[in-house]
Amino acid sequence: MYSFLPFRFCKINSKYFLSNDTGEYVFLEQNEFQSLINKKIKENSEIYNNLISQFFIVKPSNLESTIEILATKFRTKKNFILNFTILHMIVPTLKCNSKCLYCQVSSKDSSTKNCTMNFQTAKKIIHLIFQSRSDNIKIEFQGGEPLLQFDLIKKIIKYSEKLSKFYHKNLEFVICTNLTLIDEEQLKFISKHPIWISTSLDGPKEIHDRNRPLRNSISSFDLFDDKLKLTRSILGIDRISALLTVTKIGLSNYREIINEYINHQFHSIFLRALNPFGLAIKNRSELEYSTNEFIEYYKNSLLYIIQINIDGYFLVEEYSAIILKKILTPFSTAFVDLQSPAGLGLSCALYNYDGKIYASDEGRMLAETGDDTFYLGSINQDYEEIFSGEKIKNFIKNSIAETLPECSSCPFVPYCGADPVRNYVEQNDIIGNRMLSNFCHKNRQIIIFLLEIIEKNDSKIMNVFWSWITRRSLKQVEL
Amino acid sequence: MKTTSGKISNIQNSILGKIKLIGEKIILLIPQKNNVYSKIQIISNNNKITNSKKIIQVVDTSIFKSGDIIQVEPSGKITFLYECNSDSNLIFITNLCNCSCIMCPQYEQNKENFYERNEKLISMIDSKTEFLAFTGGEPTLIRDEFLALLNLCKSKLKKTKIEILTNGILLSDIEYVKEIMLINHPELSFHIPLYSDISSIHNEIVGSEGFYKTIKGFYNLAKFQQIIELRIVIHKQNFERLPQLAEFIYRNLPFVSHIALMGMEYQGNAMNNFDSLWIDPYDYNQILKETALILNQRFMNFSIFNHQLCVLDKSLWKFSRKSISSWKNINIKECNRCNQKDNCGGFFSTSKSHYSSHINPITELKVSK
Numbered sequence: 001m002y003s004f005l006p007f008r009f010c011k012i013n014s015k016y017f018l019s020n021d022t023g024e025y026v027f028l029e030q031n032e033f034q035s036l037i038n039k040k041i042k043e044n045s046e047i048y049n050n051l052i053s054q055f056f057i058v059k060p061s062n063l064e065s066t067i068e069i070l071a072t073k074f075r076t077k078k079n080f081i082l083n084f085t086i087l088h089m090i091v092p093t094l095k096c097n098s099k100c101l102y103c104q105v106s107s108k109d110s111s112t113k114n115c116t117m118n119f120q121t122a123k124k125i126i127h128l129i130f131q132s133r134s135d136n137i138k139i140e141f142q143g144g145e146p147l148l149q150f151d152l153i154k155k156i157i158k159y160s161e162k163l164s165k166f167y168h169k170n171l172e173f174v175i176c177t178n179l180t181l182i183d184e185e186q187l188k189f190i191s192k193h194p195i196w197i198s199t200s201l202d203g204p205k206e207i208h209d210r211n212r213p214l215r216n217s218i219s220s221f222d223l224f225d226d227k228l229k230l231t232r233s234i235l236g237i238d239r240i241s242a243l244l245t246v247t248k249i250g251l252s253n254y255r256e257i258i259n260e261y262i263n264h265q266f267h268s269i270f271l272r273a274l275n276p277f278g279l280a281i282k283n284r285s286e287l288e289y290s291t292n293e294f295i296e297y298y299k300n301s302l303l304y305i306i307q308i309n310i311d312g313y314f315l316v317e318e319y320s321a322i323i324l325k326k327i328l329t330p331f332s333t334a335f336v337d338l339q340s341p342a343g344l345g346l347s348c349a350l351y352n353y354d355g356k357i358y359a360s361d362e363g364r365m366l367a368e369t370g371d372d373t374f375y376l377g378s379i380n381q382d383y384e385e386i387f388s389g390e391k392i393k394n395f396i397k398n399s400i401a402e403t404l405p406e407c408s409s410c411p412f413v414p415y416c417g418a419d420p421v422r423n424y425v426e427q428n429d430i431i432g433n434r435m436l437s438n439f440c441h442k443n444r445q446i447i448i449f450l451l452e453i454i455e456k457n458d459s460k461i462m463n464v465f466w467s468w469i470t471r472r473s474l475k476q477v478e479l
Numbered sequence: 480m481k482t483t484s485g486k487i488s489n490i491q492n493s494i495l496g497k498i499k500l501i502g503e504k505i506i507l508l509i510p511q512k513n514n515v516y517s518k519i520q521i522i523s524n525n526n527k528i529t530n531s532k533k534i535i536q537v538v539d540t541s542i543f544k545s546g547d548i549i550q551v552e553p554s555g556k557i558t559f560l561y562e563c564n565s566d567s568n569l570i571f572i573t574n575l576c577n578c579s580c581i582m583c584p585q586y587e588q589n590k591e592n593f594y595e596r597n598e599k600l601i602s603m604i605d606s607k608t609e610f611l612a613f614t615g616g617e618p619t620l621i622r623d624e625f626l627a628l629l630n631l632c633k634s635k636l637k638k639t640k641i642e643i644l645t646n647g648i649l650l651s652d653i654e655y656v657k658e659i660m661l662i663n664h665p666e667l668s669f670h671i672p673l674y675s676d677i678s679s680i681h682n683e684i685v686g687s688e689g690f691y692k693t694i695k696g697f698y699n700l701a702k703f704q705q706i707i708e709l710r711i712v713i714h715k716q717n718f719e720r721l722p723q724l725a726e727f728i729y730r731n732l733p734f735v736s737h738i739a740l741m742g743m744e745y746q747g748n749a750m751n752n753f754d755s756l757w758i759d760p761y762d763y764n765q766i767l768k769e770t771a772l773i774l775n776q777r778f779m780n781f782s783i784f785n786h787q788l789c790v791l792d793k794s795l796w797k798f799s800r801k802s803i804s805s806w807k808n809i810n811i812k813e814c815n816r817c818n819q820k821d822n823c824g825g826f827f828s829t830s831k832s833h834y835s836s837h838i839n840p841i842t843e844l845k846v847s848k
Binding site for chain 1: 676677678679680691694695698720723726727729730731733768771772775776777778794795
């Protein structure tokens with residue numbers, strides 16, 4: 001006779017889907033599921049052995065050893081907690097030469113005063129960052145347009161590199177830029193340091209220009225195109241990646257958008273839904289769509305991208321890759337927007353131009369509306385005061401998805417995460433009601449879609465998935 | 480281990496010595512106290528012995544190489560404990576074991592003590608030796624001796640990588656692992672078998688309730704970031720769940736640095752249990768392929784050993800390792816016509832009469848490996 005180990009389950013199509021906290025999963029036919037719960041599975045049958053092997057059931061005599069293994073697996077999955085803050089976002093300025101329709105950070109034009117960071121502030125920030133216990137530190141420059149403050153960025157990078165020799169940390173920098181201002185001199189500096197460039201590409205010229213107009217109204221797409229070539233001529237092809245924001249016009253043009261990524265020799269794409277938070281009301285009707293529309297779009301795009309990979313072009317869809325890693329591997333992922341507990345302060349922190357520190361990017365936007373919910377402290381406070389205060393503890397306590405209402409019984413929870421900021425913005429409650437949550441609806445549908453594909457076990461598609469997870473070409477993944 | 484026999488004159492006790500070739504002469508150097516060596520000459524059977532000197536006579540003197548270490552028994556049995564031309568030299572720690580695997584290639588378990596012999600052996604081994612494997616029996620079984628020999632290797636053989644062939648059961652004791660780590664040997668690796676993802680199947684194969692202890696052994700070694708090779712010998716008792724075992728390893732032991740998928744050697748216990756072990760490797764080809772795909776997709780480092788290329792699916796050739804051990808060879812006549820002979824995983828010389836019925840020399844165009 002066997003005992004049950006903790007698992008969650010639901011029905012997907014005609015089958016039962018079971019998963020446990022470590023992400024192990026199994027699909028069972030209805031009758032198999034009935035036998036399982038009635039303890040009628042025959043000992044040493046194949047299905048019995050599979051369930052034992054995947055930690056759904058256990059022989060009582062092996063319970064202790066099995067729990068020990070499960071605990072190790074769970075620790076591995078939650079390894080990101082031990083690292084503490086790994087992503088440090090710095091806002092050198094709010095000024096921007098772009099005026100994107102979906103901009104959430106209320107960027108300012110170049111004449112605006114008092115929205116730029118000084119080096120004194122930056123130094124204090126760097127000292128705080130180096131007190132984080134993680135051996136790996138990623139500093140991401142956001143904006144506004146960080147390149148408008150490139151001298152400051154240079155100073156920050158040099159200063160951090162000096163400190164990292166003392167602290168023995170691995171440093172990595174990301175500059176999030178629209179690329180239109182980049183020049184040779186900047187690129188030469190970038191090429192000599194561990195700096196990655198993250199830019200934005202919304203699709204073909206028509207869509208990109210419409211979503212991302214420049215303030216001085218030269219076509220942002222053409223300039224982007226030129227600057228991308230310049231960047232690659234100095235940095236090579238792989239030090240720059242692009243993010244996609246999907247707007248209403250993109251929904252029906254998914255093929256064209258993806259093709260544009262291939263035309264620009266990008267090997268990764270992130271199908272990112274528009275974040276309705278902070279959108280200018282007047283732009284809403286032009287940009288917005290329903291969650292269901294996005295899900296539909298996501299599925300179509302994903303299938304199209306999979307086929308592109310099968311046809312021989314390596315293109316990772318990053319969001320799927322993150323979820324697939326959660327489903328198919330024993331490892332923890334380092335994606336702060338989909339984890340449990342949430343990344344807020346625990347895995348990421350945002351340092352604003354004025355020295356104020358927030359638990360997330362959205363935190364600073366809320367603050368502009370006078371809401372300091374996600375404000376953690378200022379650079380003049382001690383590290384402990386900022387990062388082990390009641391506020392952070394409260395975020396963590398209330399964002400352990402495994403313990404939240406609805407999430408706690410959801411079989412997809414090991415592959416998902418909590419989003420207290422979204423809950424707060426939409427429902428004025430960081431725990432939130434899942435029935436009203438678009439975040440939940442979207443992730444649930446995407447996870448189910450991926451699981452359905454996995455269940456079919458088409459070796460061509462599985463090879464594509466593994467090539468995304470392990471960042472290797474299809475040829476290396478196949479036999 | 481290579482053995483031969485000879486005729487021994489005027490020698491009463493078992494002796495351990497190192498071969499030295501001086502011109503045409505073969506000398507066996509036997510260490511005495513204070514770095515002094517006594518010498519015995521090894522000569523061909525054709526020579527006549529005229530006096531009462533200690534001497535060893537053998538049929539073929541060409542098998543001795545400078546640096547080889549042999550044990551000579553009064554019966555005339557000569558065992559090569561170390562061969563300078565081999566990269567698979569073993570230190571046989573004990574023949575006692577806490578498992579009794581159904582396919583164990585060894586016959587006997589007795590309380591013979593190898594410690595003093597091993598002490599001498601390690602002191603005589605060429606310090607340029609690249610690899611030594613600690614084996615048994617279960618080498619970790621006699622804790623003090625195991626630790627002492629490891630310490631000796633660290634001080635005498637600074638450049639030699641030590642491979643420990645263990646079932647991992649005793650390494651479930653973290654204190655034991657700590658003691659090993661405290662020796663701080665720079666080139667240690669552990670080679671541990673796991674035969675199934677299911678404890679009852681694994682335990683049935685190893686004849687002991689070892690499964691969970693072995694897993695804990697893996698975890699304890701991983702805590703110290705040790706190099707671990709996981710070994711799977713494939714036979715009738717475990718081939719069906721190989722893909723599940725691969726997934727189990729990835730999910731639970733992803734830190735292992737190499738997975739060895741090995742064909743059976745039919746010797747010792749394996750011969751006694753032949754019927755319950757034998758499966759023609761050809762019959763598990765598809766399962767092996769499925770297993771290889773799972774491991775390769777997941778970027779797990781693995782190799783296939785002791786499988787003949789003509790029996791393996793071609794997609795697996797790139798994972799097959801050429802057999803270079805002195806106890807493996809290719810000696811069936813079909814193989815003479817094969818153009819892949821030099822790349823083949825080969826046969827165990829001990830198992831030559833038990834091989835796949837699908838051995839079929841590859842004569843078509845050369846396929847690059």
